[in-house]
Amino acid sequence: xxxxxxxxxxxxxxxxxxxxxxxxxxxxxxxxxxxxxxxxxxxxxxxxxxxxxxxxxxxxxxxxxxxxxxxxxxxxxxxxxxxxxxxxxxxxxxxxxxxxxxxxxxxxxxxxxxxxxxxxxxxxxxxxxxxxxxxxxxxxxxxxxxxxxxxxxxxxxxxxxxxxxxxxxxxxxxxxxxxxxxxxxxxxxxxxxxxxxxxxxxxxxxxxxxxxxxxxxxxxxxxxxxxxxxxxxxxxxxxxxxxxxxxxxxxxxxxxxxxxxxxxxxxxxxxxxxxxxxxxxxxxxxxxxxxxxxxxxxxxxxxxxxxxxx
Amino acid sequence: xxxxxxxxxxxxxxxxxxxxxxxxxxxxxxxxxxxxxxxxxxxxxxxxxxxxxxxxxxxxxxxxxxxxxxxxxxxxxxxxxxxxxxxxxxxxxxxxxxxxxxxxxxxxxxxxxxxxxxxxxxxxxxxxxxxxxxxxxxxxxxxxxxxxxxxxxxxxxxxxxxxxxxxxxxxxxxxxxxxxxxxxxxxxxxxxxxxxxxxxxxxxxxxxxxxxxxxxxxxxxxxxxxxxxxxxxxxxxxxxxxxxxxxxxxxxxxxxxxxxxxxxxxxxxxxxxxxxxxxxxxxxxxxxxxxxxxx
Amino acid sequence: xxxxxxxxxxxxxxxxxxxxxxxxxxxxxxxxxxxxxxxxxxxxxxxxxxxxxxxxxxxxxxxxxxxxxxxxxxxxxxxxxxxxxxxxxxxxxxxxxxxxxxxxxxxxxxxxxxxxxxxxxxxxxxxxxxxxxxxxxxxxxxxxxxxxxxxxxxxxxxxxxxxxxxxxxxxxxxxxxxxxxxxxxxxxxxxxxxxxxxxxxxxxxxxxxxxxxxxxxxxxxxxxxxxxxxxxxxxxxx
Numbered sequence: 001x002x003x004x005x006x007x008x009x010x011x012x013x014x015x016x017x018x019x020x021x022x023x024x025x026x027x028x029x030x031x032x033x034x035x036x037x038x039x040x041x042x043x044x045x046x047x048x049x050x051x052x053x054x055x056x057x058x059x060x061x062x063x064x065x066x067x068x069x070x071x072x073x074x075x076x077x078x079x080x081x082x083x084x085x086x087x088x089x090x091x092x093x094x095x096x097x098x099x100x101x102x103x104x105x106x107x108x109x110x111x112x113x114x115x116x117x118x119x120x121x122x123x124x125x126x127x128x129x130x131x132x133x134x135x136x137x138x139x140x141x142x143x144x145x146x147x148x149x150x151x152x153x154x155x156x157x158x159x160x161x162x163x164x165x166x167x168x169x170x171x172x173x174x175x176x177x178x179x180x181x182x183x184x185x186x187x188x189x190x191x192x193x194x195x196x197x198x199x200x201x202x203x204x205x206x207x208x209x210x211x212x213x214x215x216x217x218x219x220x221x222x223x224x225x226x227x228x229x230x231x232x233x234x235x236x237x238x239x240x241x242x243x244x245x246x247x248x249x250x251x252x253x254x255x256x257x258x259x260x261x262x263x264x265x266x267x268x269x270x271x272x273x274x275x276x277x278x279x280x281x282x283x284x285x286x287x288x289x290x291x292x293x294x295x296x297x298x299x300x301x302x303x304x305x306x307x308x309x310x
Numbered sequence: 311x312x313x314x315x316x317x318x319x320x321x322x323x324x325x326x327x328x329x330x331x332x333x334x335x336x337x338x339x340x341x342x343x344x345x346x347x348x349x350x351x352x353x354x355x356x357x358x359x360x361x362x363x364x365x366x367x368x369x370x371x372x373x374x375x376x377x378x379x380x381x382x383x384x385x386x387x388x389x390x391x392x393x394x395x396x397x398x399x400x401x402x403x404x405x406x407x408x409x410x411x412x413x414x415x416x417x418x419x420x421x422x423x424x425x426x427x428x429x430x431x432x433x434x435x436x437x438x439x440x441x442x443x444x445x446x447x448x449x450x451x452x453x454x455x456x457x458x459x460x461x462x463x464x465x466x467x468x469x470x471x472x473x474x475x476x477x478x479x480x481x482x483x484x485x486x487x488x489x490x491x492x493x494x495x496x497x498x499x500x501x502x503x504x505x506x507x508x509x510x511x512x513x514x515x516x517x518x519x520x521x522x523x524x525x526x527x528x529x530x531x532x533x534x535x536x537x538x539x540x541x542x543x544x545x546x547x548x549x550x551x552x553x554x555x556x557x558x559x560x561x562x563x564x565x566x567x568x569x570x571x572x573x574x575x576x577x578x579x580x581x582x583x584x585x586x587x588x589x590x591x592x593x594x595x596x597x598x599x600x601x602x603x604x605x
Numbered sequence: 606x607x608x609x610x611x612x613x614x615x616x617x618x619x620x621x622x623x624x625x626x627x628x629x630x631x632x633x634x635x636x637x638x639x640x641x642x643x644x645x646x647x648x649x650x651x652x653x654x655x656x657x658x659x660x661x662x663x664x665x666x667x668x669x670x671x672x673x674x675x676x677x678x679x680x681x682x683x684x685x686x687x688x689x690x691x692x693x694x695x696x697x698x699x700x701x702x703x704x705x706x707x708x709x710x711x712x713x714x715x716x717x718x719x720x721x722x723x724x725x726x727x728x729x730x731x732x733x734x735x736x737x738x739x740x741x742x743x744x745x746x747x748x749x750x751x752x753x754x755x756x757x758x759x760x761x762x763x764x765x766x767x768x769x770x771x772x773x774x775x776x777x778x779x780x781x782x783x784x785x786x787x788x789x790x791x792x793x794x795x796x797x798x799x800x801x802x803x804x805x806x807x808x809x810x811x812x813x814x815x816x817x818x819x820x821x822x823x824x825x826x827x828x829x830x831x832x833x834x835x836x837x838x839x840x841x842x843x
């Protein structure tokens with residue numbers, strides 16, 4: 001009950017902010033940070049809970065974006081439909097990649113996700129309908145009242161998606177599915193011999209993860225008024241979606257949120273004040289630092305501190 | 311015409327593909343050792359290789375031939391490899407428990423740090439090297455084979471054979487193969503598996519220096535090139551079958567010819583080329599994950 | 606006596622190496638069955654094929670009259686085959702009790718509250734109740750072995766395969782584990798024991814089979830097996 005109340009309060013806060021006079025830049029940057037909340041939460045369902053690392057977050061995210069573009073261009077589909085379709089495409093991709101490689105060792109799945117990323121990029125580069133390598137300009141539809149700008153509306157939409165993602169992650173984590181995934185992560189062989197249908201659970205986690213990533217990609221073309229393959233299918237999305245849960249903590253749904261809020265904000269600041277390259281360097285260095293020194297992430301450090309101060 | 315290409319085009323594609331394939335085999339052979347034999351999730355291998363390319367560029371700019379530069383860099387890279395493995399082992403493999411996820415994340419992070427380091431140090435522009443054999447071609451009838459491809463082909467063959475012989479004929483080499491197959495037995499024989507693995511990883515990284523030199527000879531390099539080569543190197547290693555050195559050559563040839571065909575095909579071309587290695591990789595994983603000659 | 610497990614002509618290869626070469630055996634319900642053989646003889650491969658961790662390439666494996674050789678391991682566990690691992694594989698991020706909640710959720714489909722109650726009973730029976738809330742990665746060797754067995758027990762098996770559960774344990778620790786297995790057998794659970802500790806095999810088994818190089822070389826009572834010259838040759842070398 002506490003959870004839902006806090007979620008409700010946060011959403012109302014987001015809504016309230018969007019309707020207030022807060023600086024436009026806040027929503028511009030906040031949208032990206034919220035996108036990362038969804039991506040890192042989604043990543044963690046498979047990566048943190050089950051222990052299967054996805055490098056190719058950009059593929060799911062990107063296909064979600066391009067699905068939205070196709071529906072918008074062909075049918076002038078409203079945003080809600082775009083998001084739903086993107087989620088389906090992300091789910092299908094997750095299921096497909098999972099079926100192909102989750103039977104194998106973790107590193108093969110990880111490499112397969114990189115393969116999917118490049119293949120998706122190559123497909124979109126060669127598809128003229130969506131603009132090929134140069135990309136496509138998009139005209140935003142009229143913004144819905146009561147929002148003052150399209151960006152503010154997208155901010156609220158992404159806040160809602162973040163809520164959905166967190167709720168899904170939490171539901172999985174505390175239930176029997178989460179226990180099975182944890183068993184898989186700790187010892188897949190022992191899990192299988194304890195009655196856990198490992199392949200099915202992994203496929204489930206991969207599908208759900210893919211769906212959320214795809215959904216997160218759908219509003220992006222509208223946010224940028226533009227889409228092109230290189231930045232959409234960049235490996236940079238993958239390193240962020242991986243670094244944020246590893247920094248925040250992979251064992252609990254709140255870890256990716258902490259990581260996304262923290263690292264996402266740092267990224268926004270660094271990109272604007274220094275450069276995009278330093279931004280990637282910061283992500284890489286923090287990732288390695290946490291993986292080596294604090295593998296349980298910020299959440300883990302917090303738990304340790306709690307236990308030791310008793 | 312077969313599949314939209316006349317026979318002359320096929321021949322040219324296969325010819326070029328064989329040369330390219332040997333090059334791919336040579337740049338993947340380090341990964342064959344570090345990932346194929348030692349089971350290290352070394353997704354930073356291509357990044358280190360690109361780093362080798364840039365080091366070659368620096369040394370070559372002092373007037374040395376690039377191949378020579380690459381060879382001279384090998385001992386330095388050997389040391390880097392030993393230290394990197396030692397660090398990886400102490401931090402991850404020792405503890406055992408969640409090494410899988412963390413090991414992957416670690417090397418992924420290292421790859422990014424190396425790539426960004428190169429951007430900060432050298433900028434995003436492409437770099438090339440100069441040498442007498444770069445720029446001119448050998449003319450055989452209607453076909454022109456760039457000399458730099460022949461040089462890379464030659465170095466690649468030498469490298470592959472040297473490493474294969476080392477692993478099967480020398481004591482240390484056989485110990486490396488043994489540690490991949492049966493570590494407890496090796497321990498019982500009194501050998502220290504960690505030192506052997508360290509040495510092997512050092513060799514794999516040292517080889518990457520020369521691979522990097524060949525990379526910049528074959529064509530211009532830029533810091534983000536490692537991303538594409540993750541596909542090519544892992545494709546070769548997985549297609550070959552983990553732990554098979556000779557398989558690396560065969561797999562490299564298959565990839566080289568496949569890419570070459572796509573590159574030369576009139577309706578496909580360079581915009582489809584990146585997908586070949588990754589597509590082939592997925593195909594192998596789906597159909598025959600143990601590769602051609604896997605253990 | 607009804608037969609619970611029938612292994613017929615099972616073979617398994619790893620590349621060029623033949624691990625199992627046409628192995629056949631039959632185990633009766635409620636039996637205490639010992640499986641011995643030198644290192645590399647195929648014992649673990651055989652039980653991996655029975656439990657489902659590996660697929661046999663030829664031959665059939667029938668459990669309670671159902672053909673199981675194409676079934677994934679988790680389905681076999683749900684049918685009633687449980688196994689412990691030679692090198693313990695605890696769920697290291699969970700407590701001892703939580704380890705047992707995995708099979709109770711996935712095999713016996715108990716809610717967590719019921720699963721915990723049943724889990725505590727099992728832990729009490731094997732002497733691990735005090736460590737119920739300790740993290741699994743903090744246990745000693747013998748405690749880990751017991752946890753392996755406890756986890757197998759939580760799956761309510763009809764057939765339990767104990768893979769070298771006593772390796773490296775002291776005399777009194779071996780007795781502890783042996784007592785657990787005897788108690789389980791008394792409740793009607795068929796037990797296959799793989800062991801190198803001969804005195805344990807002798808005391809426990811009603812019938813013993815000896816494997817060497819992927820083939821069964823001898824079958825019979827414990828005393829007859831030990832005196833068999835082929836068995837002695839297999840262990841001591843030609």
